[in-house]
Amino acid sequence: MKNRNFQYLNSIADISEDVFDLLKDISELKIMTEGTQLVKFNEVPTKVYMLVSGLVRCYLTTEEGREYNKSFYLPLSFVASLTALMNKKPSKFVFECLSDCELFEIDYCRLMELCKQSSQVNRLYTKVLEMLYTKYERRLVELISLNARDRYLALRAQIPELDVIIPQYHIASYLGITAVQLSRIRKKMGGH
Numbered sequence: 001m002k003n004r005n006f007q008y009l010n011s012i013a014d015i016s017e018d019v020f021d022l023l024k025d026i027s028e029l030k031i032m033t034e035g036t037q038l039v040k041f042n043e044v045p046t047k048v049y050m051l052v053s054g055l056v057r058c059y060l061t062t063e064e065g066r067e068y069n070k071s072f073y074l075p076l077s078f079v080a081s082l083t084a085l086m087n088k089k090p091s092k093f094v095f096e097c098l099s100d101c102e103l104f105e106i107d108y109c110r111l112m113e114l115c116k117q118s119s120q121v122n123r124l125y126t127k128v129l130e131m132l133y134t135k136y137e138r139r140l141v142e143l144i145s146l147n148a149r150d151r152y153l154a155l156r157a158q159i160p161e162l163d164v165i166i167p168q169y170h171i172a173s174y175l176g177i178t179a180v181q182l183s184r185i186r187k188k189m190g191g192h
Contacts, residue, residue: 005052005104008076012131013124022118026110032101039081039095044088047105049079054101055165058093059173069174071139072098072166074159078128079103098166148177149185 006020015023027050032038039045041061049056056073058081070093073079084091085108115122142151152175156162162171163186172182 005050005076009124013120013127015120015124019118019120019124022114023106023111023121026114027104027106030103030105032097032103034097034099036097036101037094038079038097038103039084039091039093041092041094042090044090045081045084046108047080048085048108048111049095050104050106051075051077051079052102052104054103055098056095056101057098057166057170058095060093067173068176069170071135072159072170072174078132080108082129082132098170143176148175148181149189151175152182152185 006015006017009015009020009023029052032054038047038049038056051073053075056079058070058073058079059067060070061067079095081091081093081095083089084093111121111125115125142154146154152171155171155174159166168182169179172179175182177185
């Protein structure tokens with residue numbers, strides 16, 4: 001486990017084994033069951049997660065109770081309500097395990113202290129933020145410029161086993177369409 005996680009972090013930014021051990025000291029490996037909310041709506045979060053196995057979704061709920069999926073997280077990736085964390089404000093989003101998940105839970109305040117103490121940790125944190133920003137920008141471009149079919153194809157390119165691991169109604173919500181519309185798109189494409 002250590003080797004894989006160390007390699008993953010090193011693929012983002014060079015860190016030494018000593019720095020990896022410092023990060024391990026502020027992390028706790030947790031097993032979360034399907035349906036667990038890592039971050040609840042209106043909760044002020046204090047943790048960042050590194051997803052090792054499983055699937056997590058981020059969504060928001062309207063006043064009418066309708067859910068809109070903002071993003072899906074697959075291993076290995078970082079999961080957090082960043083705006084709420086950075087501003088110490090309640091989260092507008094819910095982060096929920098769509099399957100049983102194995103994650104490292106990282107204390108955000110302790111991580112920020114390590115960023116001040118270690119240039120390697122600070123560089124790693126900056127690189128992770130850049131990755132997340134790039135992901136959000138790509139999502140925004142897709143929403144603005146692609147039709148529903150092309151958004152579906154883009155999501156399938158990012159998550160090849162999409163139709164197997166994520167329920168159709170969650171995919172439709174992410175795409176901003178109904179499950180019926182998604183079914184029609186998939187049928188026209190000659191599958192499913």
